[in-house]
Amino acid sequence: MNPFLQMALFASLAASIANGVIGSYIVVKRIVFISGSIAHAVIGGIGLFAFMQSYFDWPWCTPFLGAMIFAIFSGFLIGWIHLHHKQREDTVIAAIWSFGMSMGVIFLSMTPTNQSEIISFLFGNILWASLNDIYALLALDAIILLLVLPLHRRFLAICFDEKQAYLQKQPVQFYYFLLLTLVSITVVLLIQVIGAILVIAMLSLPAAIANIFTKKLSRMILLSSIFSALFSLIGMFISFELDWPPGATISLTATVAYLLSLTLKQTSYTIPVKLTGGSECTRLSEQEASSTESHKTP
Amino acid sequence: MIEINNVSFSYDGKKVLDKVQLSLDEKHCYAIIGPNGGGKTTFLQLLMGFLTPESGSISINNKSPVEFRNSIGYVPQTPSFDKLFPLTVEQLVLMGALSELSPFGFWPKKVKEKAKKALETVGLIHKAKEPIGELSGGQIQRAYIARAIMNHPKILLLDEPTASLDPDVVKEMIALLKKLKNDMMILIVSHDLESVMNIADFVICVQNQVSLMDVHDVCHHFSLGVYHQLRGKK
Numbered sequence: 001m002n003p004f005l006q007m008a009l010f011a012s013l014a015a016s017i018a019n020g021v022i023g024s025y026i027v028v029k030r031i032v033f034i035s036g037s038i039a040h041a042v043i044g045g046i047g048l049f050a051f052m053q054s055y056f057d058w059p060w061c062t063p064f065l066g067a068m069i070f071a072i073f074s075g076f077l078i079g080w081i082h083l084h085h086k087q088r089e090d091t092v093i094a095a096i097w098s099f100g101m102s103m104g105v106i107f108l109s110m111t112p113t114n115q116s117e118i119i120s121f122l123f124g125n126i127l128w129a130s131l132n133d134i135y136a137l138l139a140l141d142a143i144i145l146l147l148v149l150p151l152h153r154r155f156l157a158i159c160f161d162e163k164q165a166y167l168q169k170q171p172v173q174f175y176y177f178l179l180l181t182l183v184s185i186t187v188v189l190l191i192q193v194i195g196a197i198l199v200i201a202m203l204s205l206p207a208a209i210a211n212i213f214t215k216k217l218s219r220m221i222l223l224s225s226i227f228s229a230l231f232s233l234i235g236m237f238i239s240f241e242l243d244w245p246p247g248a249t250i251s252l253t254a255t256v257a258y259l260l261s262l263t264l265k266q267t268s269y270t271i272p273v274k275l276t277g278g279s280e281c282t283r284l285s286e287q288e289a290s291s292t293e294s295h296k297t298p
Numbered sequence: 299m300i301e302i303n304n305v306s307f308s309y310d311g312k313k314v315l316d317k318v319q320l321s322l323d324e325k326h327c328y329a330i331i332g333p334n335g336g337g338k339t340t341f342l343q344l345l346m347g348f349l350t351p352e353s354g355s356i357s358i359n360n361k362s363p364v365e366f367r368n369s370i371g372y373v374p375q376t377p378s379f380d381k382l383f384p385l386t387v388e389q390l391v392l393m394g395a396l397s398e399l400s401p402f403g404f405w406p407k408k409v410k411e412k413a414k415k416a417l418e419t420v421g422l423i424h425k426a427k428e429p430i431g432e433l434s435g436g437q438i439q440r441a442y443i444a445r446a447i448m449n450h451p452k453i454l455l456l457d458e459p460t461a462s463l464d465p466d467v468v469k470e471m472i473a474l475l476k477k478l479k480n481d482m483m484i485l486i487v488s489h490d491l492e493s494v495m496n497i498a499d500f501v502i503c504v505q506n507q508v509s510l511m512d513v514h515d516v517c518h519h520f521s522l523g524v525y526h527q528l529r530g531k532k
Contacts, residue, residue, distance in 0.1 A: 028383060150403040157393050160385060163374070164445070167346060167367050168396045215429035217384040 004127045005240060011129035012232030012250075014137035015193045020225025021144050022186040023207035024217060025179060029159040034082075034180070036200040037093045038074050039187045041100030043196050045070025046121050047107030054111050063121055067191065070100065071184035079180045083173055124195030124247030126236065133192050140189050144182060155179060156217055193232070198251040205254040206231060209261045231257060299324035299483065300345070300453075304354035307340055314340050317354070318508045324452065327475075327484040329498035329513075331491060336505040338487045339375070342455050345485070346370055358453070368397065371446030371482070373439070375457035381431035387441050388426040391416055394445040416448035420474060436467035440474065447478060454478065456486045460493050468493050491516075 026035050049066025052058055074096050081092045108118055120128060148155070157165045158175050165172045187199055194202045210223035235250030242249075300322040307315045314337040322328060332338050343349040344356060347363030358366040371394070391413045398409050405413075417423045420440040425433065433441060439459055446454055456475075460468045468490065475484060476497050485502075488494045495501075501516045503509045 028380070030380070150401065153392075153399055153403050153405075154396070156385070156389070157396055160379065160383060160390075161393065163348070164372070164393055165396060166348070167370065167372055168394075169367055170396050211382055211384060215382075215384045215431065216386065220384050 005236070007129045007131070007134065008126040008236055008246070009233070010134050011126055011137060011193060012236065013229055014134055014141060015190055016225050016229035016232060017141040018137065018144055018186045019190060019202060019228040020206065020210075020223075021148055021221050022182055023203040023228070024210065024221045024224050025155060025159060026183060026203055027207040027211060028156075028217065028220075029179070031180075031183070032200065032204045033090075033093055034075075034078050035183050035187060035203055037078060037097040037100075038071050038180075038184050039191070039196050039199045040097045041074035042067040042071045042188060042191065043104030043122065044100035044102075044107075045104075046118065046196070047104035047111070050118060051107040051111045063117065064188070067121070067188045067196075068185070071188045072181060074100065075180040075184040076177065079177050083176065120195070121191060122195050122197055123245060124191065124193055124198065126193045126232070126246045126250070129192065137189055137192075140185060144186070147178070147182065151175070151178075152218070193247070194250055195247040198247050201251040201254055202228065202231075205258045209258055212261050212265050227254075227257070299359055301357045302354070303356075305344065305351040305356060306353045307337070307344060307349060307351055309340075313506060315344075315504075315508070316506050320502070320508055320510060322483070322485075324483045326499040327479050327497050328486070328500050328502050329491070329494040330485060330487045330502045330504055331489070332504035338504045339457060341502075341504055341508075342372075342457055342485070342487060345453075345455065346372060368449075369452040371449070371451035371454045373442045373446050373454070373456040373459055375461065375487075379430070383431065385430050386427055387422060387430055387433065388413060388417070390430055390441055391444045391448055394448040398449075412448050412450075413444075416444040419447065419477070420444045434467075436463055436470065439463065439467075439471060443474065443478075447482070451482055453483045453485065456484070456488075458487055458489065460488060460490045472496050 026032055045066035045068070046063040047066075048070075049061050050063045053061040053063070078089075078093060078096060082089050085092075111118075119125075154165075154170065154175055157170070158172050158179075162172050162176075165175075187203070190199045190202060206227035207220065207224040209227055210220045214220050214223060231254040232250050235253040236246055238244065238253065239246040239249035300320070302318050302320040302322075305315060305318045306313065314335075318341075330338050330341060340349065344351060345358070345363055347367055356363055359369075392405055392409065394416070395405075395409045395412065398406060400406060414423065414426075417426055420443050422437060422440055422444060425437065425441075430438065430441065443454075443456075443459075446456075459475075460471055463471065472493050475486070478484065479497060484497070486494050486498070495513060495516070498513050501511045501513055503511065
């Protein structure tokens, strides 16, 4: 096998575990846009650190370090706003999103550096994955699993109902910030695979598809990891055969799979009505009625 | 049991509760009524310690509301959640005992037993393994009550538990609350006076200020047309 493809294969499998676990929490906690904001804020860090590396000749000032610092900082900022100023949360998310992008574009335009490295941060290039990238992804997998296994039910509780967790004197703020930190670190490492612009698709879509097929979070995490690995492999194969950019092809594969699974869900929902007639129609109408009833916002 | 001394609270400078003075006994069930924006939900939030009084103090069994939180069961107003949320009814109820979760994230056997009993009490044991998204409105309310009572709270707070439920489901809900009334103090925020009058011993009228009335006095007011006036405001 082509050695580049072999490394890319290992990198995508290693990324799938982190992707499946953290992506599932992102989807059920409905913080997809928070994660999107973190992913785009990272571009500011990449631009600033690439500029400082080139301007001041500081070799340690790598775009990767800038991405990590900006990701964690923006995660904490959004978390603080979510916990203390909920009414302006969406505006602040948009502000951080555009601030990161603007900083990135400005500093990158002033940086006479290796543009291909910057392009790979923005759009990803899994075919360039190095052994160090794979070790970093495996280390992240280990950290995530070690933290998530004992904290899974606590994370589930704060994802579902923060107020109830507060009522039981749980350190909700600590768990929320821990979750956002894990999201930030995962975003930065996945950027190596798929790029900052498209990372949000890969974090949310496999988990959203898994959620269609299961109503248990542990199974959703497992399925999401499998889907993530599958989309990466299919995407890489297509990109290799057609000479398309791998990050965009993987993201496109996940999007098509999501749209297909939504159609499949819709079909499986309507077929019983046609086959069984009145009684099933009644059952579905009742479900819809109760769904409407319980969806009213308090 | 609950002592509220001269408590005031404002939102953005607008006084919602003004010098509230109240003493509530643990053996009784209280219905909290009042117009929209009158301060009913604020009153509950203060009791749970989610809000801090601007002035005055609240003590529950000689403790602050925050210290007493573990002994309060809370059923939110028309629970709303993502229907696709991957959670079973049993998992929802177990969330009522988060503080008893082991450091490695496992539920002790006794906690699972308590959850089972709570589900039996509310008549949802047969739905334990079903996703919460597949429950009807009344069943969701009962599942939330199971979560609130599973850890045997001393006080049960319910915010509009009968809102948007069918009359038959409301009757079931009231029958369930009557059953629970013997074991804990219950405070129900409700617009549905007719239903909660069946279980309440006292009525707390909240409209910036608070007045406590015996349920029989409120029944007397009904004949004077106050009831219809309140219904009109609803």
